[in-house]
Amino acid sequence: MFWMLQSIRIAGGCRLKGEIEISGAKNLALPALVASILTSDRMVYKNVPNLADVRSLFDLLDCIGTEINYEDTHSVTLSTGTIKSATAPYDFVRKMRASILVLGALIARCKKATVSLPGGCAIGSRGVDLHIKALELMGAEISIENGYIEAKAPKGLTGCDITFPVVTVTGTENILMAAVLAHGTTRLINVAMEPEVEAFCELLNKMGARISGAGTSVITIEGVNELHGSEFEIIPDRIEAGTYAIATAITNGEVLLKNCKYDHLTSFFETLNLVGISCEQKENGVFVSHNTEEIRPISIQTAPYPGFPTDLQAQYTVLMSLCNGSASVTENIFENRFMHVPELARMGANISVHGKTAVVNGVKKLTGAQVMATDLRASVSLVIAGLVAEGETIVNRIYHLDRGYENLEEKLSNCGANVERFNV
Numbered sequence: 001m002f003w004m005l006q007s008i009r010i011a012g013g014c015r016l017k018g019e020i021e022i023s024g025a026k027n028l029a030l031p032a033l034v035a036s037i038l039t040s041d042r043m044v045y046k047n048v049p050n051l052a053d054v055r056s057l058f059d060l061l062d063c064i065g066t067e068i069n070y071e072d073t074h075s076v077t078l079s080t081g082t083i084k085s086a087t088a089p090y091d092f093v094r095k096m097r098a099s100i101l102v103l104g105a106l107i108a109r110c111k112k113a114t115v116s117l118p119g120g121c122a123i124g125s126r127g128v129d130l131h132i133k134a135l136e137l138m139g140a141e142i143s144i145e146n147g148y149i150e151a152k153a154p155k156g157l158t159g160c161d162i163t164f165p166v167v168t169v170t171g172t173e174n175i176l177m178a179a180v181l182a183h184g185t186t187r188l189i190n191v192a193m194e195p196e197v198e199a200f201c202e203l204l205n206k207m208g209a210r211i212s213g214a215g216t217s218v219i220t221i222e223g224v225n226e227l228h229g230s231e232f233e234i235i236p237d238r239i240e241a242g243t244y245a246i247a248t249a250i251t252n253g254e255v256l257l258k259n260c261k262y263d264h265l266t267s268f269f270e271t272l273n274l275v276g277i278s279c280e281q282k283e284n285g286v287f288v289s290h291n292t293e294e295i296r297p298i299s300i301q302t303a304p305y306p307g308f309p310t311d312l313q314a315q316y317t318v319l320m321s322l323c324n325g326s327a328s329v330t331e332n333i334f335e336n337r338f339m340h341v342p343e344l345a346r347m348g349a350n351i352s353v354h355g356k357t358a359v360v361n362g363v364k365k366l367t368g369a370q371v372m373a374t375d376l377r378a379s380v381s382l383v384i385a386g387l388v389a390e391g392e393t394i395v396n397r398i399y400h401l402d403r404g405y406e407n408l409e410e411k412l413s414n415c416g417a418n419v420e421r422f423n424v
């Protein structure tokens with residue numbers, strides 16, 4: 001397929017009003033779909049988001065030997081009767097670093113794996129050293145050759161206690177998949193507690209794993225001999241929901257975020273309430289509304305769950321760019337996640353970055369401009385800025401957006417936004 005560069009044109013000045021259907025969570029769908037490698041039985045997945053990252057993962061799983069059949073746009077069955085290839089080539093992993101998740105699953109299923117190192121990423125070094133160290137503690141023999149992780153565990157893996165020095169989401173998920181079929185008990189300490197990790201443990205238990213402590217900082221896994229097929233529904237994407245909550249707030253709108261669960265974003269919604277934005281759990285989602293001009297300056301620091309999510313930092317920075325005063329936004333998870341700042345400055349924002357902290361001095365308005373997306377969440381923050389800016393904004397390189405937002409223009413247009421995608 002000819003790969004075409006596309007941009008989005010946004011006319012500022014709309015008030016978002018209506019309903020937005022939140023799609024399945026990208027950061028659960030990716031590990032959940034990889035878990036299909038752990039069994040030769042058929043897996044049935046519901047509410048799978050239709051995203052570029054999911055399609056990239058399907059290309060990799062197809063190479064590994066998984067048969068993939070779409071029942072409908074959001075339902076898919078995966079069967080990995082046999083492993084055709086225990087290799088994740090560089091070309092896949094460089095495009096989608098979550099491909100590293102096949103490492104633990106392949107070692108668990110076929111006692112070996114060859115997975116390309118992901119390499120750098122726009123938002124930071126994002127090493128996988130903790131994934132590798134944990135597997136070595138479980139008995140895997142690992143060497144790094146020509147940019148690849150060569151892993152072997154001819155006798156299988158052995159459970160043990162593993163303490164993570166840093167909370168790592170995919171690190172937790174990778175080792176969970178290694179441990180479910182290991183000999184004996186594995187205790188993971190200082191693990192990620194994200195809702196996606198908790199739901200992932202629920203999936204593995206539905207497949208016959210014996211995991212306890214999901215959602216806390218210590219997870220215990222009793223290894224079993226094999227896992228069986230299961231059916232699983234992906235939970236709503238809290239980061240997509242949080243993104244649209246900010247788009248609603250900044251345009252003085254009122255939107256029902258359908259299927260969103262308030263308690264998946266408590267820290268975030270409580271921050272928005274402090275800013276002066278109303279966020280309420282309703283029966284079928286969270287209702288967000290903002291009808292005063294005031295955006296109170298509230299400083300935040302990103303942290304692992306249940307703290308303020310790093311994946312909503314760029315979007316929040318845009319909101320603070322119009323605050324009545326000055327707020328600081330501190331990024332504690334990644335070392336280079338302020339690439340949206342220079343682009344926002346071209347739209348009139350007044351933000352200065354000092355190490356991990358961006359000091360945002362509120363301005364009266366933003367003005368439309370040509371801007372460039374650099375990573376998934378930075379790109380959507382530029383769309384949000386375009387919704388409220390005076391005049392027209394063009395966001396280039398929007399392939400970043402398509403990795404994590406399903407039908408973004410349609411969802412925004414249905415709430416009154418003037419947004420259109422065009423080929424460059």
Ligand code: EPZ
Nearest residue numbers: 027098126127128129130131166167168169170311333334
């Ligand atoms: C997951 O990435 C998410 N991706 C990211 O979402 C999210 O930003 C991140 O967790 C933090 O919440 C998926 O779940 C697919 P980490 P992950 O390992 O697992 C360091 C998005 O926009 N670290 O929790 O790769 C690392 O450098 C994406 O949807 C090591 O040093 O993140 C980072 O500073 C972006 N060594 C910190 O830990 C390791 O071995 C947290 O990273 C692993 C991580």
